Amino acid sequence: MDVMTQLQRQWREHTAYLRKEGYLDDQFEQLQKLQDENSPDFVAEVVSIFFDDSEKLLNNMAGALEQKVVDFKQVDAHVHQFKGSSASIGAMRVKNLCIEFRNHCEAQSLEECVRCLRKLRYEYSLLKNQLEYLFKLEQQIRAAVV
Amino acid sequence: MATAGEVFRRSLTETVGQVCDDSSSSSELHVLAVDDSLVDRKVIERLLKISSCKVTAVESGTRALQYLGLDGERASVGFNGLKVNLIMTDYSMPGMTGYELLKKIKESSVLREIPVVVMSSENILTRIDRCLEEGAEEFLLKPVKLDDVKRLKDFIMKGDGKDGGETRILKRKQLDGYASLSSPSPSVACDPSSPLMPSSSPSARSSKRAKLRNKD
Numbered sequence: 001m002d003v004m005t006q007l008q009r010q011w012r013e014h015t016a017y018l019r020k021e022g023y024l025d026d027q028f029e030q031l032q033k034l035q036d037e038n039s040p041d042f043v044a045e046v047v048s049i050f051f052d053d054s055e056k057l058l059n060n061m062a063g064a065l066e067q068k069v070v071d072f073k074q075v076d077a078h079v080h081q082f083k084g085s086s087a088s089i090g091a092m093r094v095k096n097l098c099i100e101f102r103n104h105c106e107a108q109s110l111e112e113c114v115r116c117l118r119k120l121r122y123e124y125s126l127l128k129n130q131l132e133y134l135f136k137l138e139q140q141i142r143a144a145v146v
Numbered sequence: 147m148a149t150a151g152e153v154f155r156r157s158l159t160e161t162v163g164q165v166c167d168d169s170s171s172s173s174e175l176h177v178l179a180v181d182d183s184l185v186d187r188k189v190i191e192r193l194l195k196i197s198s199c200k201v202t203a204v205e206s207g208t209r210a211l212q213y214l215g216l217d218g219e220r221a222s223v224g225f226n227g228l229k230v231n232l233i234m235t236d237y238s239m240p241g242m243t244g245y246e247l248l249k250k251i252k253e254s255s256v257l258r259e260i261p262v263v264v265m266s267s268e269n270i271l272t273r274i275d276r277c278l279e280e281g282a283e284e285f286l287l288k289p290v291k292l293d294d295v296k297r298l299k300d301f302i303m304k305g306d307g308k309d310g311g312e313t314r315i316l317k318r319k320q321l322d323g324y325a326s327l328s329s330p331s332p333s334v335a336c337d338p339s340s341p342l343m344p345s346s347s348p349s350a351r352s353s354k355r356a357k358l359r360n361k362d
Binding site: 027030031033034036039042045046049050053080081083084085087088089090 | 183184185186188189192193195196238267288289291292
């Protein structure tokens with residue numbers, strides 16, 4: 001099996017794995033459909049924006065939870081934004097955690113919020129690693145064409 | 147693939163359209179997208195471009211009004227840019243919400259004819275009703291899909307500026323029919339090529355609401 005075929009198989013298997021494990025849902029596939037020769041890096045570009053955005057939001061959540069008097073509406077606003085962007089790229093597990101997080105914000109439970117943030121950071125970093133691996137495979141596939 | 151001649155003709159039409167401030171000479175829809183999320187702006191921009199629309203994406207209601215030439219602070223003569231055929235706005239935005247933007251547009255004698263579509267990740271009935279009642283053409287649940295955009299485009303291209311009210315009611319019926327087709331529940335397979343089922347007017351809005359409610 002030549003390198004190209006091997007890489008393509010790895011890419012397919014990894015994508016299937018991410019879907020199966022629930023890291024990604026159908027929305028990610030919708031984004032892949034929007035990628036073509038006119039916009040060959042579309043998905044990677046969107047995801048890159050998502051990563052920057054996410055890191056900012058996670059830090060904002062942490063900051064808001066560290067206040068002497070926690071403004072849960074403020075925390076919720078950040079989580080709501082994160083929920084939105086994760087849904088937009090199909091990051092299902094992250095999105096679902098955000099939904100849980102919002103419930104804790106509504107209940108104004110500091111301890112639960114802090115725990116949830118920790119879970120969210122972890123889940124996000126897992127996703128980031130998985131997607132970076134996927135994009136690396138794509139780069140290798142493109143390089144193999146040459 | 148477009149020939150050089152076609153491309154030249156198209157760009158000439160666009161230039162003429164710009165000068166005349168009249169996009170009916172251009173075959174491309176110009177959509178103003180309003181969303182505070184950069185991720186979402188990027189996605190909606192791509193959805194629209196792939197559907198052969200021109201896109202201007204801005205991050206807030208205030209910026210949108212500035213672009214439309216209606217920001218009160220500056221006296222504006224005509225539009226800042228190309229005529230806008232459709233406005234798609236996120237609902238939840240800091241500062242001016244999508245609903246507030248919708249109101250301002252519908253209150254303006256200059257802009258009220260521009261169809262406005264509101265997008266939201268939250269399926270809240272009162273929110274949907276408010277928007278529809280304020281004159282929004284459609285309320286889309288995020289994430290917005292290619293089918294949603296295609297449907298919107300067809301709707302705008304068909305009846306732009308003709309007949310006014312009556313066409314709008316008919317269009318709403320059609321849209322409701324589409325809504326029941328494309329209203330997503332992951333387990334339901336949607337066949338966009340299947341014939342549209344017309345819904346009757348009185349139940350049109352409630353069927354749209356019901357479909358949206360069942361989404362989750």
